[in-house]
Amino acid sequence: MFDSLSDRLGGVFDRLRGRGALTEADVRGAMREVRIALLEADVALPVARDFVEKVTEQAVGQNVLRSVTPGQQVVKIVNDALVEMLGADESELNLGVTPPAVVMMVGLQGSGKTTTTAKIAKRLSGGAGGRDRKKVLMASLDVNRPNAQEQLAVLGEQTEVATLPIVAGQQPVDIARRAIQAAKLQGYDVLMLDTAGRLHVDQALMDEMKAVADIAKPQEILLVVDSLTGQDAVNVATSFSEQVPLTGVVLTRMDGDARGGAALSMRAVTGKPIKFAGTGEKLDALEGFHPSRIAGRILGMGDVVSLVERAAETIQQEDAERMARRMEKGQFDLNDLRSQLQQMRKMGGVGALAGMIPGMKKAQAAVDQAGGDKVLLRMDAIITSMTPKERAKPELMNAKRKIRVAKGSGTTVQDVNKLMKMHQEMATAMKRIKKMGGLKGMMAMLGKGGMGGLGNAMGGPDMGDAMNRMGGLPGLPGTGTKMPPGFQNFMNVKKK
The missing domain is CATH 3.40.50.300 (P-loop containing nucleotide triphosphate hydrolases)
Structure with a gap:
């Protein structure tokens, strides 16, 4: 719903971040654009006016203009002001103490x-x-x-x-x-x-x-x-x-x-x-x-906490434990790939997931341009058209079998080749994270080889490169950052 506003604000802040040092005139000019963006988004005039005045007052302070990253400081001020405008804290239902x-x-x-x-x-x-x-x-x-x-x-x-x-x-x-x-x-x-x-x-x-x-x-x-x-x-x-x-x-x-x-x-x-x-x-x-x-x-900062909550709601404990056991052995066949694709659809599809991950706004646009979640359905159709033996042993897929699967799924041999390449990349990533185990390994796979491979299959190298950046999720291996509250407990699935 906020795509138009997000794109407008993103353009304003990209220009601020690219300037290095900022003057008061730079900030006031940017705030005028923010005011226009809010009004175009149908925000009430008094609300937009108060918002811009409050942000401008804080953003033109010497602590901001003389900081090492003034553009980032302005974005933080706008973020805090947005949170305050929306209500600061989440509000639960008040059900009292005496039922009903x-x-x-x-x-x-x-x-x-x-x-x-x-x-x-x-x-x-x-x-x-x-x-x-x-x-x-x-x-x-x-x-x-x-x-x-x-x-x-x-x-x-x-x-x-x-x-x-x-x-x-x-x-x-x-x-x-x-x-x-x-x-x-x-x-x-x-x-x-x-x-x-x-x-x-x-x-x-x-x-x-x-x-x-x-x-x-x-x-x-x-x-x-x-x-x-x-x-x-x-x-x-x-x-x-x-x-x-x-x-x-x-x-x-x-x-x-x-x-x-x-x-x-x-x-x-x-x-x-x-x-x-x-x-x-x-x-x-x-x-x-x-x-x-x-x-x-x-503001394009993503929503990792909601992403984890959505995953916790859709991923079944038994499925997670089964996948964890297979990860420990470095196993990943086309049945596993199909299971992952189905989980992504349950969680809202690739586009919805990309919108929750920091820095993935462009990748989300690439997903939509490539056909959105229809591509997931196409991939599922390809895997469904294979025999159980082919799904369990992808190495059996020769040229003749690919032609048969393409006809059976209503796709092309090129589509089948893309799927097979994506599976190969994900299987390779699975072997690399073999010792990690649990859902942490799965998320690392999705963040690196997995999502990159999916991007290549859906939209080509450019999209694959963009989706590879999902590896920057907070708390995942190689990022050097801490996980948000509750994230670590969710990732470490206890095995039976």
Whole structure:
């Protein structure tokens, strides 16, 4: 979502870093470009003005201009200011101490409120891949939109979260009372109330929302905002906050092509923290909103912590242990390669992973230009077209077999050759890191020979060279840097 803003800011800072010594005029000129970039990204005018004034005041100080790397100092100041604008610290749900905790979802029609309700419930319940272990009940108070209550019931089945039985003709306030009573009697930890979507000019629906809030006394009232609404999202947040005491914001469609102004403006205008970000249509596509990580992505600094968390969520313990045992023996066949490609797809694909790694913005563009994650599907098709014996012993792949596999997978012999070359590079890297063992070895392989080989297969030598730079992940062999908190524990998988 922040690609356009990231590219604009990246250009500004590249010019600053290339100058060496900076004058006050250089800094002020760069800040004017930053202000334009923020306004083009749909950031609210007062927010953009305050941001630039604050950054300029700090950046023109003598400690910055006379430092050894003034350009880098300016980037750090901008990064800190972005983090502060987005809310400084991540904000968790406040579920109180006496169950059931009531979480009330409000927002405009079509903002993704019902789906977001199910996503949060899944995250809280730990069901179907969720993180926490709360007993959650969902209740739909939307009697205006056809089949809205039935939609939440279906989502409840998919997420393995209980939903309040539907009583035809019952009104929102009465449904809220029944939901609270059921949650208390049946020992639920959390009650999620999905209210009807409304226009912020519809006072009758606003009064209904306030009546529900008065009865339910929710610990959290979350405003669900579609990131694609841009500047108007700020007006929506202001209107809702005047009617009910909002405690937080959830931004949906953060994976879309919106310019990012809603996210950057929301906290500054409303004073309410952004608690979650929807990153896709799937029911597990919901992330906690981490201001420092978002700022890092905008400024091209990557987001290694999110990358590790995503890996921890998608990589199965049994698979990791099996791979660790094979690494100890220096083994890596086409079945292993296929497994790695599938893991990359589960983690969001090569483009998404590249965007989380420091310095990989250009490689991400190369991935998109080369066909994006369709290339992963093509590689999987090639491996699938091989016999089990060929997958286990890649050295059997002669010219005749390659022609057969190319026809069977709908690709060319050249594509098969690229895949085989990539496997050879990764197998060679596997032998080099044989003594490392565990996931640390796998990450080193992905950072060096593996990702470089994948880059060569997808886009040629230039892309392969760019993706080879993934070896600079913090804490990986040869970088001389420390791992972020929790990274080391994740990498050292305990073997049975």
